[in-house]
Amino acid sequence: MPGAIEFFFDFSSPYGFVASTLIDQIAERHGREIEWRPFLIGAVYKEHGGVPLEHPLKRDYAIKDFLRTGRFNGLTDMQLPANFPASPVPPSRVFYWIEGQDKAKAAEFAKAAYRKYWIDGRDTADPLVAVGVAQGLGYAPEDVMAGAQDDAVKGRLRQETGDAMARGVFGSPYIIVDEEPFWGGDRLAHLDRWLETGGF
């Protein structure tokens, strides 16, 4: 069986969101599973010394490009959330709590939490909002809240972030398949052809 598509993303990442709406289709076309791997991009910036969107000019362009990229991909109602960039910690913890029980549900949660933030403009950095997304998938809020605060879940997120960095991940989204890395949502066409041709 061919290896999974490892999909590393940060919940505050606009291009991660756009890619989350496209990756299923690519995986299905090539008979691959997806490993959804939320991590904390802030840890990368801390280690690498990089600061995203440091210059106002670049920030203005970036915000225009976020939404234009969404529209280009059919997400005509994508908007810049008021609290951008929001902490990705609460939804990431909820993700790993759900994943401990049901991987498919965790993937559904990832997509729904992204939409809640980038389409509905809700503050997913608010634990109650992240918990509400899980509730929409059938989980009892009190279970999710307790689960997301569990030390094992907190440790899991730290470990996944460290593992991602050890794999060389430095941006979001970052995709690895058969050890080939693809950084950025604008590399999905490359990924698609890579899977089609076995490498080029």
Added chain:
Amino acid sequence: MPGAIEFFFDFSSPYGFVASTLIDQIAERHGREIEWRPFLIGAVYKEHGGVPLEHPLKRDYAIKDFLRTGRFNGLTDMQLPANFPASPVPPSRVFYWIEGQDKAKAAEFAKAAYRKYWIDGRDTADPLVAVGVAQGLGYAPEDVMAGAQDDAVKGRLRQETGDAMARGVFGSPYIIVDEEPFWGGDRLAHLDRWLETGGF
């Protein structure tokens, strides 16, 4: 008559090179002229404080991505030049000297100088190599050499770089059409649709 596609690029830029092989086709499809605008990306980094490819991890990925992006676009013989990143000053000056006489020839020179660097691996930062590219287009080497050292040409390159920055250009390639900016070769599909639809 619709406005031109302003194509800002630095001669050391790999994505600028790839875009230079694709932009004619897009312009022709939509009946637009192209304004070829070489500038010095180093001046942007100096003002913005950004340092490209600062982290080894990112540099390794970037070099892989340069060539994969080339292959993705049919440039199977694109290679990393030994002296990457080379100074873009000599070919930029030759460009503006030629442009003072013949805009179409200047565009041809831009494409040829890019190929000389990214396909043939020649050091276009060596004035003799840049002059040789112009010679291939029918110019006498001694005229090109003298022209590229003319104060007016040197001033023109400084002015074009300043103008580009004043327009908000912060990367290469950077395209502006009808005041809409597109940064990066991976936004050519967005540009194409923008021209097709009049904006989205």
